[in-house]
Amino acid sequence: MERAARLDFAALDEAHASGDRDLYNAVLNEFVRQAETSHESRSLLVTHISESKQLRSNARLARALIEQVKQSASRRAIADALHVSALSDDAAVYEQAVEHAVELWQAGEATNLKAEDLLALIESQYWVLAPEARRSGAGFALRQALERCRRQLAGRARAQ
Secondary structure (H helix, E strand, C coil), rough: HHHHCCCCCCHHHHHHHHHCHHHHHHHHHHHHHHHHHHHHHHHHHHHHHHHHCCCCCCCCHHHHHHHHHHHHHCHHHHHHHHHHHCCCCCCCHHHHHHHHHHHHHCCCCCCCCCCCHHHHHHHHHHHCCCHHHCHHHHHHHHHHHHHHHHHHHHHHHHCC
């Protein structure tokens, strides 16, 4: 925990390697706590997790990125929020990220993102969720929400 407080990413890697899910989440939450006050720290954490190919996120980090998108609805911010939300293996959190991204797009705040690109991003990140999350009750609700998003975005893509 001390190393996590110093943003030593090796601590996160070691916690993951231990196989102790509670330890990993405690260490990750310390990183998230540190990143709450620094956009740069949050960006480094997201990059480390995304590039690792084995580390997962959690709902706390995903929600922080969803909130961050409100300040910057850039293509990169939306992609990061969707990816980290999918890595949280929480279907309800991923649904929240998807709905928020679509709302921003519909409001014209994500101007550098085409409907078909957003749809492709949403659909590709769905498969990042753990299979258990996709099969859960929340996963069922997520699939229904994704179908609504597909219809909205596909209709807009054809109109563009």
